[in-house]
Amino acid sequence: QAQLVESGGGLVQAGGSLRLSCAASGRTFTFYNMAWFRQAPGKEREFAAGIRWSGGTFYADSVKGRFTISRDNAKNTVYLQMDSLKPEDTAVYYCAASPSLGGVLDNPNLYNYWGQGTQVTVSS
Numbered sequence: 001q002a003q004l005v006e007s008g009g010g011l012v013q014a015g016g017s018l019r020l021s022c023a024a025s026g027r028t029f030t031f032y033n034m035a036w037f038r039q040a041p042g043k044e045r046e047f048a049a050g051i052r053w054s055g056g057t058f059y060a061d062s063v064k065g066r067f068t069i070s071r072d073n074a075k076n077t078v079y080l081q082m083d084s085l086k087p088e089d090t091a092v093y094y095c096a097a098s099p100s101l102g103g104v105l106d107n108p109n110l111y112n113y114w115g116q117g118t119q120v121t122v123s124s
Contacts (some may be wrong), residue, residue: 001026002023002024002025002026002027002029002097002113003024003026003113003115004022004023004024004088004095004096004097004113004114004115005020005023005024005025005078005115005116006020006022006093006094006095006115006116006117006118007021007023007031007100007118008020008021008118009093009109009119009120010119010121011117011120011121011122011123012085012120012121012122012123013123014085014086014087014122014123014124015067015085016082016085016122017081017082017083017085018082018085018120019079019080019082020036020079020080020082020093020095020120021077021078021079021080022034022036022077022078022079022080022095022115023044023075023076023077024033024076024077024078024097024113028073028076029078029097029113030053030073030076031053031099031101032053032097032098032099032101032113033050033051033052033053033098033099033100033101033103033105033110034050034051034069034071034078034095034096034097034098035048035050035051035069035095035096035097035098035105035106035111036048036049036050036069036078036093036094036095036096037093037096037108038091038092038093038094038120039091039092039117040088040091040095041089041091043070043091044088045094045108046060046108047060047064047105047107047108048060048062048067048080048093049067049068049069049080049107050069050105050106051069051070051071051078052101052105053101055071057069058078058088058105058106060106062088063082063089065094066082066083066084066085067080067081067082067083068080068081068083072100076087078095080093082120084098085120085122086122087122087123087124088122089120090120090121090122091119091120092117092118092119092120093117093118093119093120094114094115094117095114095115096108096113096114096115097111097112097113098110098111098112098113099112107113110124111122
Protein backbone atom coordinates (compact mmCIF):
# COMPACT_ATOMS: atom_id res chain seq x y z
CA GLN A 1 0.00 0.00 0.00
CA ALA A 2 1.42 3.35 -1.06
CA GLN A 3 2.06 5.76 1.78
CA LEU A 4 3.46 9.26 2.25
CA VAL A 5 4.95 10.19 5.63
CA GLU A 6 5.94 13.76 6.48
CA SER A 7 8.51 14.76 9.06
CA GLY A 8 10.53 17.80 10.09
CA GLY A 9 7.83 20.06 11.46
CA GLY A 10 8.17 21.90 14.74
CA LEU A 11 8.28 25.24 16.51
CA VAL A 12 10.54 27.97 15.16
CA GLN A 13 10.89 31.71 15.66
CA ALA A 14 10.02 34.16 12.92
CA GLY A 15 12.91 34.48 10.49
CA GLY A 16 14.05 30.91 11.13
CA SER A 17 14.16 27.87 8.89
CA LEU A 18 12.77 24.36 8.76
CA ARG A 19 13.17 21.50 6.31
CA LEU A 20 10.24 19.17 5.78
CA SER A 21 10.65 15.70 4.34
CA CYS A 22 8.08 13.44 2.70
CA ALA A 23 9.12 9.80 2.48
CA ALA A 24 7.15 7.63 0.09
CA SER A 25 6.78 3.89 0.43
CA GLY A 26 4.81 1.09 -1.16
CA ARG A 27 5.50 2.27 -4.71
CA THR A 28 7.85 4.52 -6.61
CA PHE A 29 6.71 8.09 -7.23
CA THR A 30 9.37 8.92 -9.83
CA PHE A 31 6.72 9.66 -12.47
CA TYR A 32 4.34 11.50 -10.16
CA ASN A 33 4.02 15.22 -9.62
CA MET A 34 4.53 16.03 -5.94
CA ALA A 35 3.38 18.97 -3.86
CA TRP A 36 3.12 20.49 -0.43
CA PHE A 37 -0.18 21.90 0.71
CA ARG A 38 -0.89 23.55 4.05
CA GLN A 39 -3.89 24.23 6.25
CA ALA A 40 -3.98 26.90 8.94
CA PRO A 41 -6.52 26.79 11.78
CA GLY A 42 -9.94 27.86 10.55
CA LYS A 43 -8.80 28.09 6.94
CA GLU A 44 -9.07 25.91 3.87
CA ARG A 45 -6.19 23.80 2.66
CA GLU A 46 -4.01 25.76 0.24
CA PHE A 47 -1.22 24.99 -2.19
CA ALA A 48 2.30 25.97 -1.16
CA ALA A 49 4.75 24.39 -3.62
CA GLY A 50 4.86 21.70 -6.31
CA ILE A 51 7.43 19.85 -8.36
CA ARG A 52 6.84 17.93 -11.57
CA TRP A 53 8.21 14.48 -12.27
CA SER A 54 10.55 16.26 -14.72
CA GLY A 55 11.81 18.66 -12.03
CA GLY A 56 9.91 21.83 -12.89
CA THR A 57 8.70 23.74 -9.85
CA PHE A 58 5.84 26.09 -9.02
CA TYR A 59 5.17 28.14 -5.90
CA ALA A 60 2.32 30.04 -4.34
CA ASP A 61 2.98 33.79 -4.33
CA SER A 62 2.93 33.77 -0.53
CA VAL A 63 6.00 31.52 -0.30
CA LYS A 64 7.90 32.39 -3.50
CA GLY A 65 11.49 33.31 -2.78
CA ARG A 66 11.37 31.80 0.72
CA PHE A 67 10.47 28.12 0.14
CA THR A 68 12.26 25.61 -2.08
CA ILE A 69 10.81 22.26 -3.09
CA SER A 70 13.07 19.45 -4.28
CA ARG A 71 12.96 15.72 -4.82
CA ASP A 72 15.37 12.80 -4.59
CA ASN A 73 13.94 10.02 -6.72
CA ALA A 74 16.60 7.57 -5.58
CA LYS A 75 15.30 7.99 -2.03
CA ASN A 76 11.64 8.34 -3.06
CA THR A 77 11.58 11.53 -0.98
CA VAL A 78 10.41 15.11 -1.47
CA TYR A 79 11.67 18.05 0.57
CA LEU A 80 10.45 21.53 1.40
CA GLN A 81 13.12 23.95 2.60
CA MET A 82 11.42 26.84 4.36
CA ASP A 83 13.45 29.97 5.07
CA SER A 84 12.55 33.40 6.44
CA LEU A 85 9.51 31.88 8.12
CA LYS A 86 6.65 34.14 9.17
CA PRO A 87 3.90 33.61 11.76
CA GLU A 88 1.42 33.35 8.89
CA ASP A 89 3.24 30.22 7.71
CA THR A 90 1.89 28.42 10.78
CA ALA A 91 -0.13 25.44 9.53
CA VAL A 92 -0.26 21.70 9.14
CA TYR A 93 1.78 20.84 6.06
CA TYR A 94 0.71 17.94 3.86
CA CYS A 95 2.64 16.11 1.17
CA ALA A 96 0.69 14.89 -1.87
CA ALA A 97 1.31 12.90 -5.05
CA SER A 98 -0.45 13.18 -8.39
CA PRO A 99 -0.30 10.82 -11.39
CA SER A 100 -1.67 13.60 -13.65
CA LEU A 101 1.65 14.54 -15.22
CA GLY A 102 0.19 17.20 -17.50
CA GLY A 103 -2.05 18.79 -14.90
CA VAL A 104 -1.53 21.99 -12.97
CA LEU A 105 0.35 21.59 -9.73
CA ASP A 106 -1.89 23.69 -7.49
CA ASN A 107 -5.16 21.76 -7.92
CA PRO A 108 -5.66 19.47 -4.88
CA ASN A 109 -8.24 17.41 -6.78
CA LEU A 110 -5.47 16.00 -8.99
CA TYR A 111 -3.65 14.43 -6.03
CA ASN A 112 -4.69 10.96 -4.95
CA TYR A 113 -2.06 10.23 -2.30
CA TRP A 114 -1.80 12.35 0.84
CA GLY A 115 0.32 12.18 3.95
CA GLN A 116 -0.98 12.62 7.49
CA GLY A 117 0.55 16.08 7.89
CA THR A 118 3.20 17.69 10.06
CA GLN A 119 2.67 20.77 12.23
CA VAL A 120 4.73 23.90 11.63
CA THR A 121 4.40 26.69 14.18
CA VAL A 122 6.17 30.03 13.73
CA SER A 123 6.27 32.30 16.76
CA SER A 124 6.58 36.08 16.50
